[in-house]
Amino acid sequence: MNSDQQTTDEGSETADARHGTGGVRAESMRMTDVIEAARLSFEELTEDVWKRVERHPWRALGIALGVGYVVGGGLFSRLTGRLLFGTMRAGVRLAALPFVRDEVFAFIDALSNKRNDGERERRNP
Numbered sequence: 001m002n003s004d005q006q007t008t009d010e011g012s013e014t015a016d017a018r019h020g021t022g023g024v025r026a027e028s029m030r031m032t033d034v035i036e037a038a039r040l041s042f043e044e045l046t047e048d049v050w051k052r053v054e055r056h057p058w059r060a061l062g063i064a065l066g067v068g069y070v071v072g073g074g075l076f077s078r079l080t081g082r083l084l085f086g087t088m089r090a091g092v093r094l095a096a097l098p099f100v101r102d103e104v105f106a107f108i109d110a111l112s113n114k115r116n117d118g119e120r121e122r123r124n125p
C-alpha cells in the first residue's frame with residue numbers, strides 16, 4: 001500500500017494536504033472569506049466614523065487632539081501635571097468658597113449679636 005492510498009480519515013487529509021488538493025483549497029477559501037469579512041467590517045467602520053465627523057467636527061477634533069496627546073507621551077509630562085493639579089487646586093477652591101462664605105457670614109452675625117447684646121446691657125442696667 002503506497003502513501004497515496006491511505007484509507008483512514010487522518011491519512012487522507014495528510015495525503016490531500018501533501019499533494020495540494022482539498023485541504024489547502026478549503027483553507028484558502030476560508031481565509032478568503034475571513035479577509036472579505038474583515039474588509040467589509042473595516043469599510044462599515046470608516047463610513048460610520050466619517051458620518052460622525054461630519055455631524056460633530058469639533059468633537060472629532062478634540063478627540064483627535066486628546067488621543068494624539070496621550071499617544072505622543074504627553075500623559076506623564078510636566079505640562080499634564082501642572083494642568084491637572086492646577087485645575088484640581090482651582091476646583092477645590094471654588095468648591096470650598098460657599099463653605100467659607102457661610103462661615104464668614106455666621107461669624108459676622110455672631111459678632112453683631114454680641115455687640116447688640118452688649119449695647120442693650122449698657123443702656124438697660
